[in-house]
Amino acid sequence: xxxxxxxxxxxxxxxxxxxxxxxxxxxxxxxxxxxxxxSLLGPSGCGKTTLLRIIAGFxxxxxxxxxxxxxxxxxxxxxxxQVNTVFQSYALFPHLSVYENVxxxxxxxxxxxxxxxxxxxxxxxxVQLDNHMDKKPSMLSGGQKQRVAIARALINEPSVLLLDExxxxxxxxxxxxxxxxxxHLHDQIGITFIYVTHDQSEALSVSDRIAVxxxxxxxxxxxxxxxxxxxxxxxxxxxxxxxxxxxxxVKQCVPYEDYYMTTLDIPALGTEIxxxxxxxxxxGQHVSFTVRPEKLKITxxxxxxxxxxxxxxxxxxEEPIYSGFQSKYYVSLENGTxxxxxxxxxxxxxxxxxxxxxxxxxxxxxxEDGYIVEVVDS
Amino acid sequence: MNSHIQEKRGRRLGITYSxxxxxxxxxxxxxxxxxxxxxxxxxKGLYGGVExxxxxxAYRQMLNPNFMRVFLRTLWVAALSTVITITLALPxxxxxxxxxxxxxxxxxxxxxxxxNSLIRIYAWIAILSSEGFVNEALKALGVIGESLPLxxxxxxxxxxxxxxxxxxxxxxxxxxxxxxxFQLLEAARDLGASKPESIFKVMIPNIRSGIITAVIxxxxxxxxxxxxxxxxxxxxxxxxxxxxxxxxxxxxxxxLASAFSLVITVVSTIGVIWMMTSTASERARLKAxxxxxxxxxxxx
Numbered sequence: 001x002x003x004x005x006x007x008x009x010x011x012x013x014x015x016x017x018x019x020x021x022x023x024x025x026x027x028x029x030x031x032x033x034x035x036x037x038x039s040l041l042g043p044s045g046c047g048k049t050t051l052l053r054i055i056a057g058f059x060x061x062x063x064x065x066x067x068x069x070x071x072x073x074x075x076x077x078x079x080x081x082q083v084n085t086v087f088q089s090y091a092l093f094p095h096l097s098v099y100e101n102v103x104x105x106x107x108x109x110x111x112x113x114x115x116x117x118x119x120x121x122x123x124x125x126x127v128q129l130d131n132h133m134d135k136k137p138s139m140l141s142g143g144q145k146q147r148v149a150i151a152r153a154l155i156n157e158p159s160v161l162l163l164d165e166x167x168x169x170x171x172x173x174x175x176x177x178x179x180x181x182x183x184h185l186h187d188q189i190g191i192t193f194i195y196v197t198h199d200q201s202e203a204l205s206v207s208d209r210i211a212v213x214x215x216x217x218x219x220x221x222x223x224x225x226x227x228x229x230x231x232x233x234x235x236x237x238x239x240x241x242x243x244x245x246x247x248x249x250v251k252q253c254v255p256y257e258d259y260y261m262t263t264l265d266i267p268a269l270g271t272e273i274x275x276x277x278x279x280x281x282x283x284g285q286h287v288s289f290t291v292r293p294e295k296l297k298i299t300x301x302x303x304x305x306x307x308x309x310x311x312x313x314x315x316x317x318e319e320p321i322y323s324g325f326q327s328k329y330y331v332s333l334e335n336g337t338x339x340x341x342x343x344x345x346x347x348x349x350x351x352x353x354x355x356x357x358x359x360x361x362x363x364x365x366x367x368e369d370g371y372i373v374e375v376v377d378s
Numbered sequence: 379m380n381s382h383i384q385e386k387r388g389r390r391l392g393i394t395y396s397x398x399x400x401x402x403x404x405x406x407x408x409x410x411x412x413x414x415x416x417x418x419x420x421x422k423g424l425y426g427g428v429e430x431x432x433x434x435x436a437y438r439q440m441l442n443p444n445f446m447r448v449f450l451r452t453l454w455v456a457a458l459s460t461v462i463t464i465t466l467a468l469p470x471x472x473x474x475x476x477x478x479x480x481x482x483x484x485x486x487x488x489x490x491x492x493x494n495s496l497i498r499i500y501a502w503i504a505i506l507s508s509e510g511f512v513n514e515a516l517k518a519l520g521v522i523g524e525s526l527p528l529x530x531x532x533x534x535x536x537x538x539x540x541x542x543x544x545x546x547x548x549x550x551x552x553x554x555x556x557x558x559x560f561q562l563l564e565a566a567r568d569l570g571a572s573k574p575e576s577i578f579k580v581m582i583p584n585i586r587s588g589i590i591t592a593v594i595x596x597x598x599x600x601x602x603x604x605x606x607x608x609x610x611x612x613x614x615x616x617x618x619x620x621x622x623x624x625x626x627x628x629x630x631x632x633x634l635a636s637a638f639s640l641v642i643t644v645v646s647t648i649g650v651i652w653m654m655t656s657t658a659s660e661r662a663r664l665k666a667x668x669x670x671x672x673x674x675x676x677x678x
Contacts, residue, residue, distance in 0.1 A: 095583040
């Protein structure tokens with residue numbers, strides 16, 4: 001079906017919303033582009049759902065503006081906004097059949113019968129529910145309910161589709177499948193998707209851009225790659241994926257090729273490490289250092305040749321976790337600090353199981369694989 | 379192991395479980411009902427009671443235009459009071475379900491039951507009578523010079539009936555609205571419904587069972603009302619309930635009283651059946667959406 005609709009851009013500017021003394025949104029500004037798959041990602045209570053409800057019209061901000069295609073939509077009630085929502089619990093009308101649920105918006109607009117019927121069938125086909133149109137929502141599986149909710153939200157041909165944790169009630173496997181379907185649907189229809197989730201892997205896998213939120217503030221906006229590889233704050237680094245994060249002090253910073261080779265003193269590791277950075281940091285500056293577990297190498301024997309930008313540690317495997325495609329090790333370094341290492345089992349004959357509990361191992365990473373997250377003032 | 383043995387056992391247990399209820403209904407409902415049916419076809423005894431002789435006299439007497447007028451009035455009063463009661467009870471139930479102080483509101487609805495209903499009706503007399511609270515207050519404020527006829531008329535009967543039966547409407551409405559998923563209203567608004575549209579197209583259909591229960595709980599007792607029209611009604615407030623009492627205690631025409639009782643039972647039963655079938659047909663309608671398209675298409 002060659003259905004292609006027009007997406008609008010959404011501008012959220014200086015939006016704040018407090019419930020009593022609790023600041024759900026604290027001066028939030030986000031610019032969402034036309035046709036983008038944009039995710040609001042954060043733990044529960046971070047304000048992402050409040051922001052979605054403000055865009056939908058179910059809540060209003062204490063101050064700030066929300067523009068849809070450049071026009072202020074805050075004075076409009078929910079039914080007058082070119083925005084539709086897929087609710088977390090689907091909110092299907094239990095007294096209506098699948099067909100009537102999807103037809104509901106058209107019946108309100110008194111669309112003529114023949115046109116209505118064609119359109120409802122069209123959208124039911126889009127979400128592959130042609131054979132279930134006579135069923136009541138209670139007779140559907142979670143995935144099917146979800147599809148009804150999507151068809152019902154799209155039939156008004158909105159410019160922006162809001163999705164409030166639409167997959168959270170489904171099991172992991174189905175979630176993956178539906179996520180891919182959602183992504184296809186987004187590519188097919190072309191409207192702006194604003195996707196609220198607390199699941200970082202969901203957000204990383206489908207979004208064009210992500211806003212990471214915590215405690216009512218937007219911490220970082222960027223592509224999944226930017227968010228994962230260059231987190232703006234400690235929180236982002238910890239919340240997205242897994243990481244090893246340590247406070248550190250800059251010891252030395254010298255130009256190296258087109259960036260700077262920085263030496264950090266990390267008390268937790270009991271030693272100095274090397275990391276490359278684009279900024280020339282002042283000596284004595286307090287920063288956070290992070291290195292992703294999958295960027296660490298783990299070996300049972302001491303590497304023979306160690307480059308000058310390699311950080312090498314000796315440790316004991318405290319907890320090996322084998323999960324098929326990879327193994328995760330909690331390695332206790334000599335000074336007691338525990339560091340996480342993930343080893344991919346990319347080849348059949350990989351040496352996976354030969355590192356075992358209580359084995360002595362060597363953990364190493366290149367200076368280029370570490371990352372300085374946040375410059376801590378004071 | 380094998381399911382149909384279990385099913386059989388289950389069915390037998392079902393009978394065991396329902397036996398107490400069955401016995402109760404048989405002795406306290408079915409048997410008295412049969413006696414009433416029987417009496418209505420017998421000849422009236424001279425000083426009350428019946429003579430064992432089959433006759434249709436009671437039913438012939440019932441067709442008397444005076445009685446017919448009372449019958450129609452009863453129907454009208456019951457219908458009007460029920461409609462007003464439900465209209466008032468719906469927003470009450472809604473407010474209670476959305477309130478943080480549900481227990482307090484529930485207590486306030488139930489507390490009047492601690493007082494005998496007769497006493498509460500007499501309280502209304504104190505409020506509405508010509509020297510009652512309302513008239514005295516209005517006179518003191520200088521709004522009126524002479525007392526308004528607030529009591530011993532149809533209006534007083536309907537007012538007090540609504541007062542008496544509104545808790546029976548509020549409680550079932552409250553329970554169903556409390557279970558209603560209010561996000562459905564947001565979904566409706568999101569999909570383009572105005573506020574009233576979201577209430578009438580999404581909420582009302584979903585709390586249908588509560589509305590039906592509320593209608594049955596108010597209409598049936600009001601249809602058989604007897605004390606309220608007697609105490610606060612006037613000459614033309616007589617209802618079927620009053621006729622039955624008169625026929626038993628004054629005129630001593632037990633067969634006629636039985637026939638009128640049957641009328642109340644039949645009207646109530648018809649009401650219940652009508653409500654039940656209308657829900658059933660509603661369900662059937664939803665199973666055939668394609669037909670609805672045509673049916674609604676003609677109208678819109």
